[in-house]
Amino acid sequence: MIPADRPIQRPATARLLYLDEHGAIRHAPRSQLVALLRPGDLVIANDAATLPASLHGLHARTGRSIEVRLAGKPSLAHRDAQRFIAVAFGPGDYHTRTEDRPLPPAFEVGDELELGSLIARVERVLDHPRLLALRFDAEIDELWRGLATHGRPIQYAHMKEPLALWDVWTSIAGMPAAYEPPSAGFALDWQMLADFEARGIEFATVTHAAGISSTGDPELDRRLPLDEPYRIPVATEEAIAAALCEHRRIVAIGTTVVRALEHSAATFGSVAAGDGVATNRIGPETQLRVVDAILSGTHEPGTSHYQLLQAFADRSALRRADDALRSAGYRSHEFGDSVLIERDTRRYSRQTAGAIEVEDFPEMQGLVGRPAPRILRRFAPASAHVVQESHCLSPARGLVCLRD
Amino acid sequence: MQTQRQSNTPRDLHGVRVAITGGTSGLGLALVRELTKRGAEVALIARTQARVAAVAAEASAHGIVGDVSNKHDIHRIALQVAGRLGGLDVLVNNASDLGPVPLALLGDTQCEDFERALLTNVLGPFRLTKALLGALAASAREGKGSLVMNISSDAAVNAYPQWGAYGASKAALAHMTRIWNEELSAQGVRFIALDPGDMDTPMHAAALPDADPSTLKPPAQSAYELTETICDLLPARPALRHAS
Numbered sequence: 001m002i003p004a005d006r007p008i009q010r011p012a013t014a015r016l017l018y019l020d021e022h023g024a025i026r027h028a029p030r031s032q033l034v035a036l037l038r039p040g041d042l043v044i045a046n047d048a049a050t051l052p053a054s055l056h057g058l059h060a061r062t063g064r065s066i067e068v069r070l071a072g073k074p075s076l077a078h079r080d081a082q083r084f085i086a087v088a089f090g091p092g093d094y095h096t097r098t099e100d101r102p103l104p105p106a107f108e109v110g111d112e113l114e115l116g117s118l119i120a121r122v123e124r125v126l127d128h129p130r131l132l133a134l135r136f137d138a139e140i141d142e143l144w145r146g147l148a149t150h151g152r153p154i155q156y157a158h159m160k161e162p163l164a165l166w167d168v169w170t171s172i173a174g175m176p177a178a179y180e181p182p183s184a185g186f187a188l189d190w191q192m193l194a195d196f197e198a199r200g201i202e203f204a205t206v207t208h209a210a211g212i213s214s215t216g217d218p219e220l221d222r223r224l225p226l227d228e229p230y231r232i233p234v235a236t237e238e239a240i241a242a243a244l245c246e247h248r249r250i251v252a253i254g255t256t257v258v259r260a261l262e263h264s265a266a267t268f269g270s271v272a273a274g275d276g277v278a279t280n281r282i283g284p285e286t287q288l289r290v291v292d293a294i295l296s297g298t299h300e301p302g303t304s305h306y307q308l309l310q311a312f313a314d315r316s317a318l319r320r321a322d323d324a325l326r327s328a329g330y331r332s333h334e335f336g337d338s339v340l341i342e343r344d345t346r347r348y349s350r351q352t353a354g355a356i357e358v359e360d361f362p363e364m365q366g367l368v369g370r371p372a373p374r375i376l377r378r379f380a381p382a383s384a385h386v387v388q389e390s391h392c393l394s395p396a397r398g399l400v401c402l403r404d
Numbered sequence: 405m406q407t408q409r410q411s412n413t414p415r416d417l418h419g420v421r422v423a424i425t426g427g428t429s430g431l432g433l434a435l436v437r438e439l440t441k442r443g444a445e446v447a448l449i450a451r452t453q454a455r456v457a458a459v460a461a462e463a464s465a466h467g468i469v470g471d472v473s474n475k476h477d478i479h480r481i482a483l484q485v486a487g488r489l490g491g492l493d494v495l496v497n498n499a500s501d502l503g504p505v506p507l508a509l510l511g512d513t514q515c516e517d518f519e520r521a522l523l524t525n526v527l528g529p530f531r532l533t534k535a536l537l538g539a540l541a542a543s544a545r546e547g548k549g550s551l552v553m554n555i556s557s558d559a560a561v562n563a564y565p566q567w568g569a570y571g572a573s574k575a576a577l578a579h580m581t582r583i584w585n586e587e588l589s590a591q592g593v594r595f596i597a598l599d600p601g602d603m604d605t606p607m608h609a610a611a612l613p614d615a616d617p618s619t620l621k622p623p624a625q626s627a628y629e630l631t632e633t634i635c636d637l638l639p640a641r642p643a644l645r646h647a648s
Contacts, residue, residue, distance in 0.1 A: 174542040175490060197590055
């Protein structure tokens with residue numbers, strides 16, 4: 001594939017590879033996405049805005065220059081506002097491939113990092129030389145001001161020109177919570193949302209703190225994605241419950257949406273409004289409970305994003321899709337072309353036979369106020385893949401312990 | 405202008421997140437005070453660090469230093485607004501530029517003065533609204549309602565000599581407001597342009613230094629009226645709705 005090296009979210013030439021539920025492949029201009037969706041579909045996107053998460057500065061104890069890339073946090077809660085997980089690099093910037101970046105100095109707990117007007121302190125040294133838990137000293141208003149003035153969007157060597165915040169904010173970007181853009185959402189604009197409405201396609205959002213996609217270190221990359229906090233609005237929970245009831249499809253815009261929804265469903269039995277931290281890994285073994293189709297960027301085999309696509313379609317179908325992307329000259333990376341993948345009917349026979357009745361949703365009947373997490377009888381919390389996922393958790397999962 | 409409610413108890417705005425540009429002087433300052441008094445969580449945006457800090461401290465609001473006429477400040481402002489407030493329900497585009505001071509006939513208006521008026525009064529509100537549209541639409545989807553209030557002027561409607569740059573820019577703002585509203589009503593984001601009336605503010609003094617202040621509205625009264633309009637246009641607060 002050809003790396004997309006210009007920060008244009010919706011080039012007129014953007015393309016879409018459509019892998020349908022029977023494994024058939026079609027090509028379309030991405031502008032025709034609305035036509036490939038069906039009336040009644042519920043489209044869910046990640047409305048997180050992207051933080052300027054790359055901060056250059058000094059490691060005070062050694063005087064060495066470093067780049068700190070904020071990469072995650074324990075939760076979206078107020079008490080964690082100043083705390084981040086970060087990936088650190090030695091001198092240099094995004095023009096050098098992350099694989100070739102020097103290591104940062106060896107961090108010790110309490111080390112001070114001078115990042116523009118902000119001072120951050122190493123709260124915990126994690127089990128990899130690039131990985132640390134840090135806390136900014138600044139008051140919260142001061143922290144946001146410091147990020148706004150000193151931070152830059154995280155970017156990689158394939159993109160030569162420096163990215164501005166407007167390059168990485170999707171049209172629907174709201175609360176700044178993501179460390180890298182939820183870039184599948186670059187496909188969306190306000191015209192498309194109006195077209196959804198005209199075609200009877202419903203739209204809802206989650207806010208998911210998309211973490212970083214690459215650290216340049218194979219060992220660290222294997223741990224990706226890190227734990228990612230997310231927030232599901234009540235309106236989204238209700239839209240999903242209604243869509244499931246009525247056998248309408250749920251289409252995720254991007255891998256982060258799949259991760260949030262499937263995590264919530266695996267935890268509560270169905271998608272529940274509120275805050276969570278996605279610790280799950282989605283791969284070939286995962287039985288998707290909520291999402292029927294995904295719009296995503298093109299992903300390389302071996303990445304966690306690619307793994308996630310294997311929950312929708314099997315290896316051979318994805319391999320055919322890869323071949324088609326390559327031979328048709330699709331563009332890769334965050335500003336590249338897209339794929340629309342429906343989950344394979346051979347693997348998923350949606351509960352259409354045993355139709356879900358309203359009585360399975362007693363909480364749907366006249367409840368007013370903020371609903372409690374819902375347990376759907378026919379989507380009871382599954383043991384199988386949740387347990388399996390926890391086996392997949394690498395030692396880095398200890399990251400969530402930050403909260404204590 | 406909604407004035408009939410003046411006798412009633414001011415409505416509460418607890419939990420409502422509001423951003424106001426030009427929040428350190430005149431109407432903007434009065435709005436910051438009125439909104440915070442009613443419990444709204446307010447972020448104010450203005451150019452001068454010291455005044456931003458002073459008003460933020462006085463009113464228990466969040467101060468953001470930035471210039472809406474500067475394209476490079478817009479996303480920095482939006483980041484701080486959405487980050488600090490955790491989203492946004494109401495945006496008040498209040499910061500305005502008079503154009504030439506003292507006021508001048510169009511034939512005597514420097515292009516640079518006109519450009520600055522357009523940047524501050526039209527393009528700035530456009531850019532900031534666009535950058536915060538995601539946050540506003542998210543609030544609308546959550547049923548909290550969402551509103552962009554653009555501060556206009558009777559100079560946007562009437563052709564007053566010497567008010568060319570200001571009047572034309574405010575007319576453009578008012579018209580843009582109507583188009584935004586048409587385009588986004590389906591998403592639940594409402595837009596309104598309002599004329600707060602002739603007020604006793606530093607801007608009015610710059611425009612008409614000889615005006616008798618006693619003939620002018622106190623900005624606090626306009627702020628009260630605008631805040632009542634905000635209350636009218638937002639849905640009943642979820643807390644109240646759920647209590648019923």
